[in-house]
Amino acid sequence: MTERVLTGDRVTGKLHLGHYAGSLENRVRLQEEYESFVFLADVQALTTHFEQKDLIRSHIHEMTLDYLSAGIDPEKSTIFIQSMIPEIAELTVYFSMFVSVNTLRHNPTIKAESKGQGLDELYYGFLGYPVSQAADITFCKATLIPVGDDQLPHLELARKIVRRFGELYQPILVEPRALISNTPRLVGTDGNAKMSKSLGNAIALDSTREDIAYKIKRAVTDPARVHKNDPGHPEICPIYAYHRAFQPDALPEIRQGCERGTMGCSACKERISLTLEQLIAPMRERRAYYAGKPKAVEEILMSGTQHAREIAKETMKEVRAAMSLDYFDLSARERRVL
Known part of the structure; x- marks a missing residue:
């Protein structure tokens, strides 16, 4: 059964x-x-x-x-x-x-x-x-x-x-x-332990490409990393948490680039923005289909x-x-x- x-x-x-x-x-x-x-x-x-x-x-x-x-x-x-x-x-x-x-x-x-x-x-x-x-x-x-x-x-x-x-x-x-x-x-884009619409730190499932890019661009990262080439600390960075959740296969490369300071936060954010757009785009399409019915x-x-x-x-x-x-x-x- x-x-x-x-x-x-x-x-x-x-x-x-x-x-x-x-x-x-x-x-x-x-x-x-x-x-x-x-x-x-x-x-x-x-x-x-x-x-x-x-x-x-x-x-x-x-x-x-x-x-x-x-x-x-x-x-x-x-x-x-x-x-x-x-x-x-x-x-x-x-x-x-x-x-x-x-x-x-x-x-x-x-x-x-x-x-x-x-x-x-x-x-x-x-x-x-x-x-x-x-x-x-x-x-x-x-x-x-x-x-x-x-x-x-x-x-x-x-x-x-x-x-x-x-x-x-x-x-x-x-x-x-x-x-x-x-x-x-x-985690939320503001680093809060919980992603929540009421806190304004969430990315909705019907977000446009522009919405995603805007939210990610404004998201907090490792506060100890001041300059692009400074060594980063992935475990305290919300953007790394998104990589872990949505493109785990790329984690070793991203972690290495962050910790060695060879990948800047802007490049890291651009990469996760693309990943999230690829994830959300089919959802947007299905949502629009049902919204019309x-x-x-x-x-x-x-x-x-x-x-x-x-x-x-x-x-x-x-x-x-x-x-x-x-x-x-x-x-x-x-x-x-x-």
Whole structure:
């Protein structure tokens, strides 16, 4: 039986090279090996963007275009919208009945994210984010979840929830396993540890040749390298990090040129600009194709969401039966009334 992979993104804006290096490139590979589900986490976006409903709506379309442009194939991956699977919300409620507040408060990812967001108080939805994420994973009985080290606490809680559900009721849900990503986080063009649109240090997946060249030209490099022929320190240079991520075969030559001072920063930047243009150009082309076919994009989302919903309905039938919540079948009565 083919294993099922589930992954997704909070709907908070267009995607960039950091997303591509960290997850999208891997998803394109995984869809060739596994039954793949990719979701647009609009409900989870509300944990920090609940006052920006119109933005979330527009971001759904933009992120779908990013998925398609990056190579996620709707014939191989089920792309769906989280909020349109009501069974996920129902499962979240059931899980929340046996997950303690202390467990959530001490989740290291929640602590780090709340600090990073500068939240003065924890909203119920934000605190319960890991419980919602467990429902995302288990509604379709996903077996493999691609994660970085920072997301492991969330996945471990999901595993504990599945085990606890089995102990309390029946072992009908699947305990997911982690597919650890060893890809280092892509630094921003300003040298910040994280590439982020909000920080203005990201290169979007639909960047033009001119956009790429401009961002790379302004990017920081080794601060200790003042003159062209000064010996460089590649490991602290964001541009070298881009070489490592997108043209690893050239690393020995680039490292040598930097450390010996025979390759200046301008030449190094020109080289990575060309590499990034070669990477992004096909994405731009695919994005433009789908952007010109909004109805086709909507159909992709509708079809994927419908498929995910059918799976969710079957899972919830089993869940309600296991919890003795299957009192009667209203759908049959509704059909008779109609």
